[in-house]
Amino acid sequence: MSEGKSFKLFTRPKFDSSTVVVVWNQDVGRLGPKVADYLARKLDGQELGEISPEGFFSLSGITVEDDIAQFPESKFYRCQNEDFVIFRSDIPRFDWYGFINLVLDIAEKYFKVKHIYTVGGMVLPSAHTTPRTLLSVVNSAEMKKILSKYDIVDNMDYETREDQRPTFSSYLLWAAKMRDIPGACLWVPVPFYLMTVEDPQACKKVLEFFNRHLELNINFADIDNEVAEQNKKIAQARSQFPELDGYISKLETNLGLTADEGEKLVKEIDELLRSSH
Amino acid sequence: MGFRLYKEPKLVNPVLVACWPGIGNIGIMAVDMLRRMVAAEELGDIESWDFFYPRRVLIRDGELKDLEFPDNKFYFKKTGKKDLLFFIGEEQPTDGRGVYAEGTKAYRMANLVLDVAMRFGCQRVYTSGAAVAPIHHTTRPRVWVVPNSKDLLDEVKGYENTVLMSEVEGRDGQGNITGLNGLLLGVAKKRGLEAICVMGEIPIYIHGFPIPYPKGSKAVLEVLSAALAVKIPMDEINALIQQSDSEIESVYEKLPSEIKEQLDKLKYVVYAKPSEPGPITEEDKKKILQEIDKLFKKDTGRDQF
Numbered sequence: 001m002s003e004g005k006s007f008k009l010f011t012r013p014k015f016d017s018s019t020v021v022v023v024w025n026q027d028v029g030r031l032g033p034k035v036a037d038y039l040a041r042k043l044d045g046q047e048l049g050e051i052s053p054e055g056f057f058s059l060s061g062i063t064v065e066d067d068i069a070q071f072p073e074s075k076f077y078r079c080q081n082e083d084f085v086i087f088r089s090d091i092p093r094f095d096w097y098g099f100i101n102l103v104l105d106i107a108e109k110y111f112k113v114k115h116i117y118t119v120g121g122m123v124l125p126s127a128h129t130t131p132r133t134l135l136s137v138v139n140s141a142e143m144k145k146i147l148s149k150y151d152i153v154d155n156m157d158y159e160t161r162e163d164q165r166p167t168f169s170s171y172l173l174w175a176a177k178m179r180d181i182p183g184a185c186l187w188v189p190v191p192f193y194l195m196t197v198e199d200p201q202a203c204k205k206v207l208e209f210f211n212r213h214l215e216l217n218i219n220f221a222d223i224d225n226e227v228a229e230q231n232k233k234i235a236q237a238r239s240q241f242p243e244l245d246g247y248i249s250k251l252e253t254n255l256g257l258t259a260d261e262g263e264k265l266v267k268e269i270d271e272l273l274r275s276s277h
Numbered sequence: 278m279g280f281r282l283y284k285e286p287k288l289v290n291p292v293l294v295a296c297w298p299g300i301g302n303i304g305i306m307a308v309d310m311l312r313r314m315v316a317a318e319e320l321g322d323i324e325s326w327d328f329f330y331p332r333r334v335l336i337r338d339g340e341l342k343d344l345e346f347p348d349n350k351f352y353f354k355k356t357g358k359k360d361l362l363f364f365i366g367e368e369q370p371t372d373g374r375g376v377y378a379e380g381t382k383a384y385r386m387a388n389l390v391l392d393v394a395m396r397f398g399c400q401r402v403y404t405s406g407a408a409v410a411p412i413h414h415t416t417r418p419r420v421w422v423v424p425n426s427k428d429l430l431d432e433v434k435g436y437e438n439t440v441l442m443s444e445v446e447g448r449d450g451q452g453n454i455t456g457l458n459g460l461l462l463g464v465a466k467k468r469g470l471e472a473i474c475v476m477g478e479i480p481i482y483i484h485g486f487p488i489p490y491p492k493g494s495k496a497v498l499e500v501l502s503a504a505l506a507v508k509i510p511m512d513e514i515n516a517l518i519q520q521s522d523s524e525i526e527s528v529y530e531k532l533p534s535e536i537k538e539q540l541d542k543l544k545y546v547v548y549a550k551p552s553e554p555g556p557i558t559e560e561d562k563k564k565i566l567q568e569i570d571k572l573f574k575k576d577t578g579r580d581q582f
Binding site for chain 2: 138
């Protein structure tokens, strides 16, 4: 691996060791990107380098999302806290293994990565009023020991279903394991009707972990306000629309919704929260 | 990245039979059955992680224990005459776009398979796949054969129940074989190896079904077992045919009557001469396939973990 065609570093960082946090732009409830943005903003994150999209993404045109032209981006940011790096990227379309190895090569060679984390949301048929939990999947006993000090559900058993494929985060965690880089995927269940918008509560859950673990001393007043604001809007909508209230109440009492009811709820909440942005 | 061999047996003039999944799983079912029937032993595999997206994650007590990739395995069988080598790939490597192999990854895999075969002295390769044909599911499928050299034409003409591309209606000896079952023929030619692709016919209206078509596989199995001079009991595949016939019939019954009428015409067609119009027009074909698509809708996606 050499700098040039496949990646570029904007500055020459000096690391003795680092924690690298990886987030994917395509995430449930925009959890990963929101965590990355928040940390970069609070910790004065500076662009450190980027991976070139060539060979990993379709460059036959651009996509438009929410009226904005999108172009794949894979960037490293260094936070004020000097041993903390964020990698925020789109999930590549081609050569997944080559991409993952490039990320790990850069993390090892230039950032002397000690631990690697991925952050992601998972869809759950729960209500937004249910407290969020943090779940972890680790790739080593060492990592499991580190995380045992925190309030994390760390004893999951899981196997991929026949008709599905593992997440890209699991792929990265496995590749890190092959290199003996201790790592963990951190997951927060996101209520399904927030998956197309944002879930600041889920975001806060992850941020609280990093805040404690890396001693970042972040004041969460702003994200607390965001949570309160979102809860208020949904509460107002519930009082105005009994049907919507009925759906959420069902979820609050652990009752399932029909596919039609679920779709309606997603649509209503999406419209409510987008229009008020 | 490369291959791993678990053992290095001494093989005599081995013939490689390689296959990847394709339409109706015709080739892969035939080749895998052949491998099991001759009780071939595991020989090695291709390291899959550079070729494929993982297919399964295994998490135990919150720890990622394993990430499984599609298998790409080699097997061998000593026969006393021409020994056999098998390669069976569970998926076709792509550059991320489709189901069928294409691009640099496919080319690299084809070369890796031949690297292993040539290491054991192989000079002949068979691949297998499906030929989508205007036939009815109640008729006996034939096998289209495509060699990678003129020198092999006489030999393949001698295989029972086979046709060359030039004998297929409207093809004039032209055509293409999608994916690695075809690509391997080209790469073998480039490296000086003889190769033959044998493709079992699958009715045009069934190739969109998400179920295997063992009748086509049996036709392939018959050709391969004769070409390789190995005797294969057909009980297992006959049972699969019986089962699939009843599944196909139950779907067939759900088709609109005008579509069934069109399809029933295929029962009485052997093979139209090139000058005669086909029994089903392109417009009919489109309509039939749309109806069949409606019967099978399935989503796959990324996992939670």
